[in-house]
Amino acid sequence: MAGTRRIRRVEIARFPQVHGGFNGRRRLVAATGRTQVINVFQPSLGERELAAVRAVFESCWIGKGSRVAAFEAAFAAHIGAAPEQVMSTNSCTEATFLAMQLLGIGPGDEVVLPTVSFVGTANAIAAHGARPVFCDVDPRTLNPGVEHVAAALTPATKAVLVLHYGGYPGQVAQIAELCRSRGIKLIEDAANAQASTVDGQACGTFGDIGVWSFDHGKIAVAVDGGMLFARNAELVEHGRKLAYFGLEQTSGYDQSMRAHTRWWDFEVSSFSRRSVLNDVLAAIGHVQLDRLAEFVARRREIVDAYDKALEAVPGVLVPPALPPGHDSSCYLYWVQLDPNLRDGVARRLHERGIYTTFRYPQLHKVRAYGAGDLSLPGAGHAGAATLCLPLHQALTDDEVDFVSTSLIEVLPG
């Protein structure tokens, strides 16, 4: 696409790891003539991020400070929220745990979530004594439809927790409507959806709380970090206390003078932990947020190239087209194959130095969540047929071509 600046591949160093060390690299060269493995996910970090980190080091303030505040404000603007509706955390998982506390989810409550979900979200529900209730997903988009969510609701349902699979918004607007009409809270795990929108509205802002991740595997990274949006700004105010030991006072000389206290005195309103971000990671995340649109534009080109190369190949289904008004962050690109062939294809691609994966294995099959023998056929089919191909902004056109050509070549018959 004209005008899209190419993102330099591994800007700091070009040493993707080849499993098996020297011999692994020799085998890869012998098999493919290539020395680089192709990662499923890969961050693009460069001189801008290093300069931002250097400035933090030179400021001698590496903890939570002005850079965290600036990153939060920039993220609030990015999702079209007010600054008071957004707080950062040290991970998205931690933000999800906070969301449970802020919404008062606990024993006796049920939280409905798609079985194709991230392990940390089900853990957040179970850790607060609530019951995760797994619903089915559409076999092609891997997102729950409003009918899947509706089928899992009971009088004990306190909240619904959805993710936007691979960045596809899914039926989040309709699910939000359903939740509102039933007086049920909606939490969005928008970790895949840093730049996804429906009719211009950011995913993560349709419900009561949205959470995002900036961990090492996401599109824009802070190395580690999370963001939390709450429609009700009072929840964020409470969340900020929960994220810092439940301290009632914010530190600071000026405030303590106003309150006629010493600035080292404190009260706690809850026995809470420490979930805050710091200025080093925020500085990285802020630069990456600035670059997010450029990353997504390049990922969209790659998605188009995969679609073009694969959509007419017998035995390969490419992701369904996005509905009008929906925009995806292009976090995952997935193909669907004959379930009897999927694992073998993944292994043969790996032999060529191409990593693939499946996100996210069905949680209702994890015994610890106690879901018993549920039958969720859409998720079952998707879990057996789906393979996520490499998708990151540093992939070259040549590598994208190598991936799709290889997929076609390793497919039997």
Ligand SMILES: *Cc1c(COP(=O)(O)O)cnc(C)c1O
């Ligand atoms: C990455 C991810 C998370 C967790 O994010 P962390 O910041 O690593 O805690 C949660 N949900 C989904 C869908 C993710 O992809």
